[in-house]
Amino acid sequence: MYSGSPSPRGQTANYEEIHKPGENILEPIQADDESESTDDDKVYEINLNIIPVFILEVLVLGGITALAYFLRFESSFPVLLRGFVCNDEAIVYPKSVLSQNSTVTLEISPTFLYAVSLALPVTLLLLGELGYFIFSSKARKVIRPGCVGCKMHMVFRRLIRFTGTFFFGYLCTSILTDALKLTTGQLRPHFLEVCNPSSCPPGQFISVDICRAPQQELRLARMSFPSFYASISSYSAVFIMVYLHTIVALRTSRLLRPTLVLSIAGLSLLCGVSRVSLHENHWGDVTAGFLLGGAVGGYISVISLECFREHHQVKQRKCCNYKGRFAFQPGPTQRPLFYRYFRIPHVTYKNKQGKYFPASERESLDYSPGGALRNEAFQKDLHQRVENYGKRHKEKTES
Numbered sequence: 001m002y003s004g005s006p007s008p009r010g011q012t013a014n015y016e017e018i019h020k021p022g023e024n025i026l027e028p029i030q031a032d033d034e035s036e037s038t039d040d041d042k043v044y045e046i047n048l049n050i051i052p053v054f055i056l057e058v059l060v061l062g063g064i065t066a067l068a069y070f071l072r073f074e075s076s077f078p079v080l081l082r083g084f085v086c087n088d089e090a091i092v093y094p095k096s097v098l099s100q101n102s103t104v105t106l107e108i109s110p111t112f113l114y115a116v117s118l119a120l121p122v123t124l125l126l127l128g129e130l131g132y133f134i135f136s137s138k139a140r141k142v143i144r145p146g147c148v149g150c151k152m153h154m155v156f157r158r159l160i161r162f163t164g165t166f167f168f169g170y171l172c173t174s175i176l177t178d179a180l181k182l183t184t185g186q187l188r189p190h191f192l193e194v195c196n197p198s199s200c201p202p203g204q205f206i207s208v209d210i211c212r213a214p215q216q217e218l219r220l221a222r223m224s225f226p227s228f229y230a231s232i233s234s235y236s237a238v239f240i241m242v243y244l245h246t247i248v249a250l251r252t253s254r255l256l257r258p259t260l261v262l263s264i265a266g267l268s269l270l271c272g273v274s275r276v277s278l279h280e281n282h283w284g285d286v287t288a289g290f291l292l293g294g295a296v297g298g299y300i301s302v303i304s305l306e307c308f309r310e311h312h313q314v315k316q317r318k319c320c321n322y323k324g325r326f327a328f329q330p331g332p333t334q335r336p337l338f339y340r341y342f343r344i345p346h347v348t349y350k351n352k353q354g355k356y357f358p359a360s361e362r363e364s365l366d367y368s369p370g371g372a373l374r375n376e377a378f379q380k381d382l383h384q385r386v387e388n389y390g391k392r393h394k395e396k397t398e399s
Contacts, residue, residue: 046148161305185223231289233293237293239300241264242301242308
């Protein structure tokens with residue numbers, strides 16, 4: 001029988017007397033309300049890297065903003081002059097014929113696209129973070145950038161991080177799309193109508209510029225691949241879909257999250273398909289735009305932002321394996337080497353409550369008050385073998 005340390009009364013008590021059956025010996029000691037530590041004794045962790053990294057990221061964001069502006073709104077970068085055939089069926093479509101003869105307006109102006117693709121995700125980010133801060137029961141980590149008195153709460157930190165990362169991905173999608181447009185020089189379906197050539201013999205390949213349209217219109221007519229509307233809308237949609245799927249976690253409502261996610265996906269799909277109906281892009285251009293924007297949105301939201309979870313929560317989920325807050329489970333590294341790879345289900349033992357367990361299971365691993373790992377079935381078997389050996393040795397001696 002294991003003898004424990006002296007009790008508070010100065011007497012020696014057994015293990016069963018100190019820890020009764022069913023009692024959790026690993027239960028933590030709760031701290032009293034009246035603690036002797038004061039605010040002066042507390043040690044705060046100060047993060048000195050946040051301010052320099054933030055300034056560097058602002059400079060990077062400003063640089064790529066300038067690059068995206070010159071690629072989209074200026075003519076500083078030339079577009080590839082691609083030749084064409086006058087009777088090519090892919091470039092003889094009329095321009096915006098459906099928007100003139102249809103009662104449903106499918107044409108979306110660039111200003112409206114920029115406003116919706118930027119304002120809608122930022123608004124949903126703001127509402128989601130406020131709801132997460134008010135209703136969530138998860139731990140809220142407060143950081144101190146630069147000094148002890150400088151506090152930055154989690155809601156402001158998450159808003160700045162998610163909004164800045166969203167703008168970064170938005171600008172990167174715009175830069176990649178415009179760079180592909182300039183290097184490919186894909187002609188739009190209504191190119192011949194915009195070009196208005198002076199003379200164009202059927203079946204002859206034209207490699208020189210015979211168009212009489214203004215240069216700015218010709219530049220836009222040569223930038224069809226990939227679709228800017230499809231890439232930008234799909235990026236914003238994928239980003240906000242992952243965010244809503246992570247943040248909106250109401251167990252009582254099974255339809256709220258799918259409704260929001262599918263609505264965002266439907267708006268993005270409608271925005272891209274309308275470009276084909278208006279003869280602004282080919283089907284391949286729209287498909288490539290969806291793939292490009294979706295890939296950037298998935299990388300930013302899933303890999304870069306880790307599905308909008310906090311770093312300490314992700315680390316705790318990966319490293320900790322608790323049933324409850326203070327529960328303890330012996331893992332494979334804490335088990336004997338033999339029992340990590342082999343199972344002996346026929347070896348059993350009886351615990352204090354009268355329940356039998358196989359010796360190869362985790363429940364068969366008992367812990368002494370000192371923390372040492374103890375297999376009770378093995379101890380009983382060893383004790384019995386020692387007694388049998390003693391009896392046989394005694395009988396031989398007497399004979």
